[in-house]
Amino acid sequence: MAYLPIPEGKELDFVAIGRLCIDLNANEINRPMEETMTFTKYVGGSPANICIGMSRLGMRTSFIGKVADDQMGRFIVSYLEKNGIDTSNVVTDRTGAVTGLAFTEIKSPTDCSILMYRDNVADLLLETSEVLEETVAKAKVLLISGTALAKSPSREAVFLTLDYAKKHGATIIFDLDYRPYTWTSKEETAIYYNLASEKCDVIIGTREEFDMMEQFEKGQRDDRTTASKWFSYQAKIVVIKHGKEGSIAYTQDGESHTANSFPAKVIKTFGAGDSYAAGFIYGLMHGWTVEKSMEFGSGAAAIVVSSHSCSDAMPTAEQVQDYITRCKNGEITAS
Ligand SMILES: Nc1ncnc2c1ncn2[C@@H]1O[C@H](COP(=O)(O)OP(=O)(O)O)[C@@H](O)[C@H]1O
Numbered sequence: 001m002a003y004l005p006i007p008e009g010k011e012l013d014f015v016a017i018g019r020l021c022i023d024l025n026a027n028e029i030n031r032p033m034e035e036t037m038t039f040t041k042y043v044g045g046s047p048a049n050i051c052i053g054m055s056r057l058g059m060r061t062s063f064i065g066k067v068a069d070d071q072m073g074r075f076i077v078s079y080l081e082k083n084g085i086d087t088s089n090v091v092t093d094r095t096g097a098v099t100g101l102a103f104t105e106i107k108s109p110t111d112c113s114i115l116m117y118r119d120n121v122a123d124l125l126l127e128t129s130e131v132l133e134e135t136v137a138k139a140k141v142l143l144i145s146g147t148a149l150a151k152s153p154s155r156e157a158v159f160l161t162l163d164y165a166k167k168h169g170a171t172i173i174f175d176l177d178y179r180p181y182t183w184t185s186k187e188e189t190a191i192y193y194n195l196a197s198e199k200c201d202v203i204i205g206t207r208e209e210f211d212m213m214e215q216f217e218k219g220q221r222d223d224r225t226t227a228s229k230w231f232s233y234q235a236k237i238v239v240i241k242h243g244k245e246g247s248i249a250y251t252q253d254g255e256s257h258t259a260n261s262f263p264a265k266v267i268k269t270f271g272a273g274d275s276y277a278a279g280f281i282y283g284l285m286h287g288w289t290v291e292k293s294m295e296f297g298s299g300a301a302a303i304v305v306s307s308h309s310c311s312d313a314m315p316t317a318e319q320v321q322d323y324i325t326r327c328k329n330g331e332i333t334a335s
């Protein structure tokens with residue numbers, strides 16, 4: 001059963017709004033940042049990663065965002081274009097703002113962290129006047145990401161984009177993407193996350209992200225209770241991710257749907273959520289069941305956690321299918 005009506009006859013399958021950044025991933029893995037000497041540069045930022053993932057899967061994509069007027073900003077735009085992503089609504093900052101940097105520390109396959117440099121970043125300076133209604137009007141699906149709600153004017157730009165999406169009938173997906181360092185308080189974060197969630201058809205987040213939104217401590221809230229709140233608003237599907245333990249989705253009809261993670265030779269854990277989102281959304285857009293879409297997302301995530309990058313490692317549909325088949329045949333086992 002298709003739980004999510006996707007509009008037909010639109011020029012673009014998928015439009016994402018939010019940050020375009022740089023990931024600098026440690027080359028010398030399995031050691032702390034203090035001892036890491038070299039990094040490889042990739043395009044990063046959760047919504048950028050998801051958009052790149054969708055493009056690799058063969059979808060027609062566009063991005064709404066703002067980049068710094070520097071070498072990093074130009075690198076990002078060029079990478080998006082090489083990946084077939086329309087950049088006509090990627091604007092360049094003229095105020096001297098910088099590109100956000102994420103240095104990744106890979107201490108072990110399970111102990112990873114990110115050191116963010118995000119003072120005066122261009123992505124949070126996106127203005128309402130810079131969002132083109134025509135970009136949103138062309139989209140079947142709009143993806144928003146929570147970090148863009150952290151500050152004005154980007155916050156208002158996202159809310160305006162949500163209005164445009166509603167007006168033009170796009171399906172709206174919210175990846176919570178909670179990054180505490182971008183926000184000033186949990187209370188402020190929860191207010192804006194809740195306001196945005198009320199307007200979305202699909203909400204995807206980790207258990208910890210939903211706990212933050214609901215202002216509960218870890219373990220106080222169960223997944224079904226969390227999900228059920230949103231069905232009285234706009235939501236059709238709520239997905240709660242549990243890392244290697246897999247994921248659970250709830251649908252408006254009260255059903256739950258689960259997916260296990262796939263075995264993987266894990267290099268680092270970040271990028272799991274972004275690749276999962278791309279695979280999952282791809283499945284939903286093809287009218288697959290929620291379970292099959294979750295399985296596809298989990299397959300994409302297993303590939304990305306086994307790779308050094310997030311964006312550059314985003315797989316094609318054939319690669320995901322092949323990975324899943326090989327796991328089911330017992331050809332791929334956990335490390
Ligand atoms: N160690 C892992 N091995 C294989 N798959 C994983 C692993 N960690 C996460 N995944 C997959 O990625 C999905 C999303 O991961 P999760 O860690 O919950 O999200 P996020 O990266 O947003 O924190 C999981 O549901 C699972 O399918």
Ligand SMILES: O=C(O)C[C@@H](O)[C@H](O)C(=O)COP(=O)(O)O
Nearest residue numbers: 044045046270271272273274310
């Ligand atoms: O989102 C960022 O700014 C950093 C990402 O590019 C990064 O690689 C990452 O953290 C991926 O997030 P995840 O998929 O939620 O693990």
